[in-house]
Amino acid sequence: MHSHAPAPTEEEIRGVVAPLASLEGPLLPMLHALQETWGFVPQAAVPVLADILNLGRAEVHGVISFYHDFRDHPAGRHVLKICRAEACQSMGANALAESTLQKLGIGWHGTTSNGALTVEPVYCLGMCACAPAAMVDGKVVGRVDDARMDRILAEVGA
Amino acid sequence: MKIFVPGDSAAKALGADDVADALAREAAARGLDVQLVRNGTRGMVWLEPLVEVDTPEGRIGYGNVTPDQVPDLLDGKLNGLGRVEDIDWFARQTRLTFARCGLINPLDMDDYGAHGGLVGLRRALGMTKAQIVQEVIDSGLRGRGGAGFPTGIKWKTVAEAEAPQKYIVCNADEGDSGTFADRMIIEGDPFQLIEGMAIAGLGVGATRGYVYLRSEYPDAIHILTQAVKIARQRGLLGADVLGSGRAFDMEVRTGAGAYVCGEETSLLNSLEGKRGTVRAKPPLPALQGFLGQPTVVNNVISLTTIPVIFERGAKHYADFGLGRSRGTVTLQIAGNVKRGGLFETAFGLTLGEVVNDIGGGTASGRPVKAVQVGGPLGAYMHIDQFHTPMGYEEFDSQGGLIGHAGLVVFDDTVDMLRMARFAMEFCAVESCGKCTPCRIGAVRGVETIDRIAQGDPDAIPLLTDLCETMKDGSLCALGGFTPFPVMSALRNFPDDFATFKEAAE
Numbered sequence: 001m002h003s004h005a006p007a008p009t010e011e012e013i014r015g016v017v018a019p020l021a022s023l024e025g026p027l028l029p030m031l032h033a034l035q036e037t038w039g040f041v042p043q044a045a046v047p048v049l050a051d052i053l054n055l056g057r058a059e060v061h062g063v064i065s066f067y068h069d070f071r072d073h074p075a076g077r078h079v080l081k082i083c084r085a086e087a088c089q090s091m092g093a094n095a096l097a098e099s100t101l102q103k104l105g106i107g108w109h110g111t112t113s114n115g116a117l118t119v120e121p122v123y124c125l126g127m128c129a130c131a132p133a134a135m136v137d138g139k140v141v142g143r144v145d146d147a148r149m150d151r152i153l154a155e156v157g158a
Numbered sequence: 159m160k161i162f163v164p165g166d167s168a169a170k171a172l173g174a175d176d177v178a179d180a181l182a183r184e185a186a187a188r189g190l191d192v193q194l195v196r197n198g199t200r201g202m203v204w205l206e207p208l209v210e211v212d213t214p215e216g217r218i219g220y221g222n223v224t225p226d227q228v229p230d231l232l233d234g235k236l237n238g239l240g241r242v243e244d245i246d247w248f249a250r251q252t253r254l255t256f257a258r259c260g261l262i263n264p265l266d267m268d269d270y271g272a273h274g275g276l277v278g279l280r281r282a283l284g285m286t287k288a289q290i291v292q293e294v295i296d297s298g299l300r301g302r303g304g305a306g307f308p309t310g311i312k313w314k315t316v317a318e319a320e321a322p323q324k325y326i327v328c329n330a331d332e333g334d335s336g337t338f339a340d341r342m343i344i345e346g347d348p349f350q351l352i353e354g355m356a357i358a359g360l361g362v363g364a365t366r367g368y369v370y371l372r373s374e375y376p377d378a379i380h381i382l383t384q385a386v387k388i389a390r391q392r393g394l395l396g397a398d399v400l401g402s403g404r405a406f407d408m409e410v411r412t413g414a415g416a417y418v419c420g421e422e423t424s425l426l427n428s429l430e431g432k433r434g435t436v437r438a439k440p441p442l443p444a445l446q447g448f449l450g451q452p453t454v455v456n457n458v459i460s461l462t463t464i465p466v467i468f469e470r471g472a473k474h475y476a477d478f479g480l481g482r483s484r485g486t487v488t489l490q491i492a493g494n495v496k497r498g499g500l501f502e503t504a505f506g507l508t509l510g511e512v513v514n515d516i517g518g519g520t521a522s523g524r525p526v527k528a529v530q531v532g533g534p535l536g537a538y539m540h541i542d543q544f545h546t547p548m549g550y551e552e553f554d555s556q557g558g559l560i561g562h563a564g565l566v567v568f569d570d571t572v573d574m575l576r577m578a579r580f581a582m583e584f585c586a587v588e589s590c591g592k593c594t595p596c597r598i599g600a601v602r603g604v605e606t607i608d609r610i611a612q613g614d615p616d617a618i619p620l621l622t623d624l625c626e627t628m629k630d631g632s633l634c635a636l637g638g639f640t641p642f643p644v645m646s647a648l649r650n651f652p653d654d655f656a657t658f659k660e661a662a663e
Contacts (some may be wrong), residue, residue, distance in 0.1 A: 024366075024449060025411075027431030032373075032412055053431070066433040066590075067414035069373055085335030086530055086577070087566045090493035091521070123417060123534075123584070125374050126338035127171050128566065129203035129491065129498030138376045142171030 008038060013048045021052055027063055031070055040071035076111040076118040078156040081135040084121045087128035091143075096132050097121075100149055104158055117158035160212035164260065165196030166345050167377040168338065173224065174207040180225035181209075184232055198346020200260035201500035202247055205239070216241040247497060247516065252478060254470075254486050255463045256502045259346035265384055267392050270349045276400070278468030282357045283402045290361035291317050294464065296472035298484030302339075303329055303420075303457030304532065304561040304635070306483075306550045312454060315444040316362040319452035324364035326355050327429065327448055327455045330371040330378070331413050331420040334533025336492040336564030340458035342500055344371070344378040347462070348385035349394070352408065354461035356399055357468060358454055359406040367408035368448070370425050373415055383410050417588040421634045422455040424590055435590040436634045457562070459488055480506035483549040491517045493530075493566035510544030513567055524569035528577075528651065532561025534584055535639035537646035538574065557646060559639070574651035579607040581643040585636060596637025599628040603644065610655055618655065621648065 016037050017030040030049060034041045041064055050057045064070045082097045101119060104112050111118040127133035130142030136152055144152075163169075163178040178194060185192035202208060205221035209231065219242040220231060230236040239245055253259075262269040270276070282290050295310030316324060328351065332340040344351060355367045371379050386408060389395045397405045411429060413419055419428045423437035426448050447453025463485065467475045476484045483505035489512055491498050496518035513519070513529055520526055528538045537558035539546070546556045553560050568577075582603035589596045603624055609617035625641035632638040648655055 023409075025430040028411065028414060028428065031414070063431065063433055066435075067416050069413075069415035086534060086580070087336045087493040087564075089577075089580070090566055090568045090572065122374060122415075123588075124333055124335045124337075126332065126341040127168055128336045128338055128493065128564065129495070129500075130168055130172055130206070131493060133171060135374075140167050140171040140377075142168060 008042050008044060010044065010048055013042065013045045014052075017045070017049065017052065027053060027060075031064060031067075035070060039074045043072065076115050078117045078137050078158070080117055080119050080152065080156070080158075081122040081125070082119065083123070083125050083127070083131070083133045085124040085128075087124075088132040091131040093132035096144060096146070096149065099146060100153070103153070112158050114157070117153070117156050159190065160193045160195060162195045162197045162210040162212070162217070163207060164199045165264070165377075166199035166206075166260075166342060167375070168203050168342075169199050169206040169208070170377070172203075172206045176225045177207050177209060177223050177228065180228040181231075184228050188232065190232065195263050197262065198259045198264050199342060199500075200242060200248060201256060201342065201502075202245070202497075203499040204497040205245075208242070210242055211238075216243065218242070219245065247499075247501070250516070251502050252486050252504055253502050254466045254475065254478075255350075255459060255488060256343065256347075256500065257466070258350065259343055262347065264346055264348055264381055265388060267349060267388055267394070270347070274469055275349055275465070276353060276394070278465035279353045279357055279394075279400065281468050282360050283400065283404070287317050287361055287363060290357065293467065293472045294361070297467045297475045298472075298479070298482070299460065299463060299467065299475070300483070300550065301457055302459035302463070302488070302562065304334075304559070306560070309456060309460050312444055312456070313358065313362050315442065316364070316452045316454050319445055321452050323366065323449075323451050324362055325448045325451055325453040326358045326362070326364045326367035326408070327426065327453055328355060328367065328369040328458060328461055329420065329422060329425055329455055330369050330375075330458045331425060332375075332458070332562070333372060333417040333420045334535070334562050334564055336530065336533055336566035337490050337562045338492070338564075339488040339490055339500055339562065341375050341378050343458060343462050344375075344382050348382045349389065350462045350465055351382070351458060352385060352389050352394060354464035355408055356394065356406045357464050358456065358461060360399075360404060362452070362454055364452075364454065365405045365407070367406065368429060369408065369410045370413060370419070370429055371410055372413040379410060379412055386410060416590075417584075418590045418634070418636055421636065423634070425455065426453065433590070435592045436636075438633060459562075478504040480504070480547060480549045481551055483551070487548055487560070487563050489516075489548070490562075490564040491567070492564060494520045494522055494569050495567040496521050505549045506547050508544060509539060509546045509548065509565075510541075512548065512565060513544070517565075517567060520567060520569040522569045522571075524571065526567055527570040527572050528568045528574065528647075530566045530568070530577075530643065531564070532559045532642075533564055534581060535559075535635055535642055536561050536564075537642045538577065538650060539646070540650040543650075557642075557649070559642065574647040574654040575607065575611055578644045578647040579604060579611075581640055581647075582607060585640040589636060593631070593633040593637060595628045595631035596633070596640075599624055599632075599637060600640065603628075603640070607644075618648070
């Protein structure tokens with residue numbers, strides 16, 4: 001859905017971030033707003049943010065690259081996050097992740113060749129009493145076994 | 159007819175939305191007048207989706223309900239669990255902080271007020287700053303985020319600092335595996351957090367607050383954001399808190415997937431829009447915190463416990479507990495366990511009682527091998543340590559920590575060398591990079607554990623030495639506490655570190 005959109009212009013970027021400039025500590029809210037709009041943080045946003053916040057471009061880049069959430073390129077049409085943390089591991093999350101990635105023929109952070117799905121690791125979704133857990137486009141799923149995972153993959157067309 | 163179907167994300171992860179949809183459809187088809195309430199969870203995740211039907215006898219629970227059971231439920235043919243409050247797992251708890259969680263509609267402020275909400279804040283509005291701080295000190299409340307620092311002492315430092323602006327920052331970056339108490343209370347009783355932050359603001363003279371909530375919790379973000387809006391409309395937040403003429407307002411901020419931002423100084427950097435690197439202490443955040451101003455940084459459970467203390471009195475709260483661990487602990491029983499969920503009780507139960515008696519042993523039915531207490535930076539406890547009472551000092555003496563009180567149970571299929579390696583790997587991925595022992599040490603730790611796995615006996619003393627360095631030399635708990643899971647795995651489960659060596663001999 002995001003992948004074929006034209007690159008955003010400086011004006012469009014300013015339109016998204018400028019309303020947030022009066023916040024205390026506005027950079028993270030701005031980055032979230034950009035990713036919300038385009039599905040990733042466009043490279044063209046770096047000089048704009050640097051200008052608005054009176055920061056160096058390197059500083060802005062440093063913040064974007066520090067956080068796991070911010071992407072520098074579009075993800076697939078759907079994003080599946082599989083929890084890799086201890087509670088999920090105690091219920092077989094490692095095997096689940098391995099078989100899922102194998103079925104899709106991709107690695108962590110990879111996107112299926114039809115562009116339907118990106119798979120990312122996540123460390124804890126707070127579903128530790130109904131592990132193993134996953135999240136599909138912001139929707140959490142608990143006690144995921146192979147059958148449930150197959151249903152998820154079919155639903156997103158992966 | 160009033161029916162409750164939890165809107166908590168764990169309940170939703172187990173199909174609560176489908177059950178709610180089926181109920182609404184079926185009720186409409188039958189022309190029944192059903193009022194559907196999306197409450198929080200009662201914490202019995204093992205029974206979710208736990209549907210409750212309001213009857214003259216009380217709220218009757220139905221566990222693990224599926225959408226195709228809905229017609230039977232409405233016909234009265236489904237086997238129930240009786241009154242929810244009488245379910246043994248629930249009845250055995252002392253629910254102070256979580257008293258309303260699962261009981262009320264989380265976004266109904268009148269429902270909140272009808273169940274004791276705002277009593278604490280109204281009382282605090284009649285007290286001086288010093289009296290408020292003293293009440294918290296007298297309660298014995300210690301920070302529930304993990305470090306266990308006395309909350310009242312922190313507040314006193316901020317209250318006595320002179321500054322044009324002070325802040326209340328709520329640490330809701332609950333990244334520890336095995337913990338979900340913050341998520342549950344925010345989703346189930348968000349006004350309680352708002353009330354606790356407002357009391358904190360009155361106590362230390364702060365007019366602004368922030369909740370730093372992790373992006374992995376979209377449901378919690380949604381609910382709390384709505385609750386803040388409602389609180390503002392209803393005059394709980396704003397320039398004139400409950401008509402007192404005193405100001406307090408707050409905002410919800412979303413994290414961005416960095417585990418280290420649960421550390422208070424890196425959280426503050428992140429909130430300011432910087433890389434989430436750790437700051438050296440001193441200066442303490444209490445004196446120079448958010449934007450350099452005096453700041454209270456408290457965990458969600460600490461802040462949501464504040465209204466309880468002001469509603470019932472410091473002494474009532476302090477009367478629960480063990481030794482210097484006062485009040486209740488919100489145990490989160492998780493992982494490979496039969497009856498997982500949130501169990502609030504006075505400090506003092508033993509680890510074995512929690513795992514076997516309350517948790518019912520493993521979900522797989524195999525023997526318990528290890529329990530990691532306190533998140534990814536907590537020790538792996540052996541069943542020989544099951545006599546240890548749940549208390550800060552008691553766990554410390556066993557080479558462990560309580561942390562945010564999450565327990566992850568593992569059965570006998572777990573390979574402890576692999577878990578030790580994972581702890582180092584996790585530290586390497588999540589290290590903020592500021593200090594060398596954590597940044598480099600974690601990478602070397604993975605390599606050293608791989609050498610042990612390949613049968614190199616010299617690597618064991620090297621790992622021990624490396625852990626000492628990380629423990630003593632790291633700036634924060636990420637590098638400093640990663641040795642807890644690693645060394646406890648090595649010490650308590652030596653067989654898992656010897657297999658390959660023996661095979662080679």
